[in-house]
Amino acid sequence: xxxxxxxxxxxxxxxxxxxxxxxxxxxxxxxxxxxxxxxxxxxxxxxxxxxxxxxxxxxxxxxxxxxxxxxxxxxxxxxxxxxxxxxxxxxxxxxxxxxxxxxxxxxxxxxxxxxxxxxxxxxxxxxxxxxxxxxxxxxxxxxxxxxxxxxxxxxxxxxxxxxxxxxxxxxxxxxxxxxxxxxxxxxxxx
Numbered sequence: 597x598x599x600x601x602x603x604x605x606x607x608x609x610x611x612x613x614x615x616x617x618x619x620x621x622x623x624x625x626x627x628x629x630x631x632x633x634x635x636x637x638x639x640x641x642x643x644x645x646x647x648x649x650x651x652x653x654x655x656x657x658x659x660x661x662x663x664x665x666x667x668x669x670x671x672x673x674x675x676x677x678x679x680x681x682x683x684x685x686x687x688x689x690x691x692x693x694x695x696x697x698x699x700x701x702x703x704x705x706x707x708x709x710x711x712x713x714x715x716x717x718x719x720x721x722x723x724x725x726x727x728x729x730x731x732x733x734x735x736x737x738x739x740x741x742x743x744x745x746x747x748x749x750x751x752x753x754x755x756x757x758x759x760x761x762x763x764x765x766x767x768x769x770x771x772x773x774x775x776x777x778x779x780x781x782x783x784x785x786x
Contacts, residue, residue, distance in 0.1 A: 637718045637751045640677040641786030645759060646670055647778035649690060656771045667692035667702075669778050671759075673710075682720055683711040688728075704730040706743060718751035728765065740768045749782065757782045 647669040654662035667690045675684035685707065692702035706728025712720045724745040731738045743765035750758045760779040767773070 637714060637720075638677065638754075638786050639675050639682045639714065639720060639749075639784070641784055642672070642674050643757075643782050643784045644670075644672045645757075645780055645782030647759065647761065647780035649776050649778035651692070651774055651776040653772060653774045656766070656773050665692050665702075667704075669780075671782065675784075680714045681711070682714065682722065683709075686710050686724060686726075702730060702732050704728055706741075708743065708745065710745075712749075720749045720751075722747055722749070739770060739772075741765045741774075742768065755784050755786075757784060 649667045649669045651665045651667065652662055653665065654660075669688050669690040671686060671688045673684055673686040675682050686709075688704070688706045688708075690704040690706075692704065706726055708724040708726030710722045710724035712722025714720050724743075724747070726743055727740065728743060729738045729740050743763055745761055745763035747759060747761040752758060758779070759782045761777070763774075763776050763778075765774045765776075
């Protein structure tokens, strides 16, 4: 009799344990876990980058009176983010070698305020405006300019981004304007 009770109790215990394990498995497979769909990219924080820049410099009123050039830009700045709106300060240093005169090059420093929006996950478009100064190293004076720009940044991963930047600038003292396009890599440190 004792053996029969042990077998019956053991059977019920095994069924009870198996049923609760089955119920747990069923619950785990039928309930969904919360996942954040379309998590937006975090654009906030410091960034640093290197861009190749092509430029077309011309006299205002005489687009044919011009020259083209190529330079390398170092960009750095800081972004703040509020929802899909990104705003920040962007600074740029550009080195412009002059092909016709090997000992002459031009350097440019500029600072811009920029504001943008994340149009889709990992893609930001922005507009910017600012001021800068530039000079040839053959002892010409510094020339101040104003600039407006627009661009796009595409996040390749959490920290690495591809930027394309289009800018128009106008010298304040001289009748000279500049159209430039830069593209390259930006590293974010957020």
